[in-house]
Amino acid sequence: MISIDVSLVVVVLNFLLLMFILQKVLYKPIKDMLQKRETQVLTDIDEANKSKEDAKILVEQKDKEYKNSISEARVLRDKIKKEAEYDAEKIIQEAYENRKSIVSETEQQLVNEKIKVKKALEKELAALVSNLSGQVLSEKITSDKDRELINRVINTRSK
Template sequence: MIDINTTFWIQLVNFVVLMFVLNAILYKPILNVMEKRKQHLQGLDDEVKSLEQTVDAKVADYEEKLRQARLEAMNEKNEIQRMASDEGKTITEEARQEISKMVDGFKKKMDSEMADVRKILKSQAEKISVEISEKVLGRSIQ
């Protein structure tokens, strides 16, 4: 059978002392370092999550501003196109009116010139007909 002698008690005391010494020198510092590391990593994780939320909010804000800017640009483009179209219609209408006035002026001028030419031709018609007759007949008619 197993006898409990002094060696056992010495080893038991040695074990207990060694446990206290190792606990004080090794285990507690290691556990403290591990706990600090865990807290530090948790803090970093929280900071990363916070930064991700901030980045997501800023990206959403940026995308909203970009969408608004595109919408404003499109509205401004449409407004400019509408204004240009209106201006083009106005210019075209003014040009049509100007051309119509010019055509009317030319017609009046042509009518006036035609009337003048008719007057001249009426006054010279007899003379011209005599000249033509003389040329066709080859002799003088008077």
């Protein structure tokens, strides 16, 4: 038969005591630490996924803002272009009207100058005729004298 010796009982008790101590000192703290680490890793993964979703939403939002900005810039550019075209047309119209006004004023000035010159020529011609008549009446004129008289009158008037 098998005999159970005291030493066997001591070895078994020693083993059980060692197992109890290992359970309390090593196994449980290591298990708790691993469980905390696993919880931390899962939390970090969840936070990373949440941050990824937030980043995706932010990118979509910024993309929408960018597209809106582009659209607003186009609208503003078109508005400015239309205003510039309107202003250019207005300036051209004003220049055309100004040109017409200047041409009209110049034509009026030319008419006035023509009238003045005509009156001056009429006065001068009247003086010449009067002078020539006086000379013709005072002397008998031959054709040579007539030419000489006309040349003399013209020369005196040109000076």
